[in-house]
Amino acid sequence: xxxxxxxxxxxxxxxxxxxxxxxxxxxxxxxxxxxxxxxxxxxxxxxxxxxxxxxxxxxxxxxxxxxxxxxxxxxxxxxxxxxxxxxxxxxxxxxxxxxxxxxxxxxxxxxxxxxxxxxxxxxxxxxxxxxxxxxxxxxxxxxxxxxxxxxxxxxxxxxxxxxxxxxxxxxxxxxxxxxxxxxxxxxxxxxxxxxxxxxxxxx
Numbered sequence: 001x002x003x004x005x006x007x008x009x010x011x012x013x014x015x016x017x018x019x020x021x022x023x024x025x026x027x028x029x030x031x032x033x034x035x036x037x038x039x040x041x042x043x044x045x046x047x048x049x050x051x052x053x054x055x056x057x058x059x060x061x062x063x064x065x066x067x068x069x070x071x072x073x074x075x076x077x078x079x080x081x082x083x084x085x086x087x088x089x090x091x092x093x094x095x096x097x098x099x100x101x102x103x104x105x106x107x108x109x110x111x112x113x114x115x116x117x118x119x120x121x122x123x124x125x126x127x128x129x130x131x132x133x134x135x136x137x138x139x140x141x142x143x144x145x146x147x148x149x150x151x152x153x154x155x156x157x158x159x160x161x162x163x164x165x166x167x168x169x170x171x172x173x174x175x176x177x178x179x180x181x182x183x184x185x186x187x188x189x190x191x192x193x194x195x196x197x198x199x200x201x202x203x
Contacts, residue, residue, distance in 0.1 A: 005077065008169060008198055015172030015198070017142055024175055024193035027073065029200050030168050044069070045197050048167050052102050067104055070196050071111035074165070078194075081118040086159040088123050090166035090178055090193075091149060095126045105165060119159065124178055125150045145177035153185060162191045170199040 005025040009018045018024060028041035036043035048066035050059055074080065074087075089105030106122055113120040127148050131138070164178055179191045
């Protein structure tokens with residue numbers, strides 16, 4: 001597994017919606033349809049995504065460990081706190097009002113904020129539920145996704161930089177859509193993405 005952040009745009013097979021004007025980084029490689037025994041990073045990602053209906057059972061502890069690992073890695077590697085910057089989780093497939101909403105990314109930034117004093121916020125959400133790409137196989141365009149994103153403007157202090165975090169980047173469409181949504185209101189804010197893993201496809 002990788003031990004340092006790698007830039008998505010400079011990888012051998014970058015997500016298709018990224019280019020030299022976007023800045024995003026990943027830590028591990030998640031092998032689509034790969035076994036967790038053969039690809040250790042897959043185990044980490046699958047634990048991070050354990051569904052909320054398993055809360056309280058033994059496997060839930062693996063999810064909490066994955067959440068803490070992601071937060072710890074960000075804190076240690078990015079030398080937090082970072083001035084004039086806010087950390088914001090990317091929208092998941094369900095809006096926060098949904099009874100099955102998974103707060104894993106909210107939990108990551110909450111840990112970061114509590115431990116370091118870093119400015120964090122839950123400014124991005126979905127308007128309507130989406131079917132995840134790994135289930136639907138539907139390749140949605142960034143503009144289509146952007147129309148389904150609800151963005152709450154920043155309060156009190158407008159940051160100079162937004163760091164978006166998510167577990168896996170696949171096509172980059174959601175990342176680009178989130179950038180467009182934020183920049184539609186704050187065009188001068190720079191936006192960087194940090195992802196626990198980048199999807200790679202088995203040949």
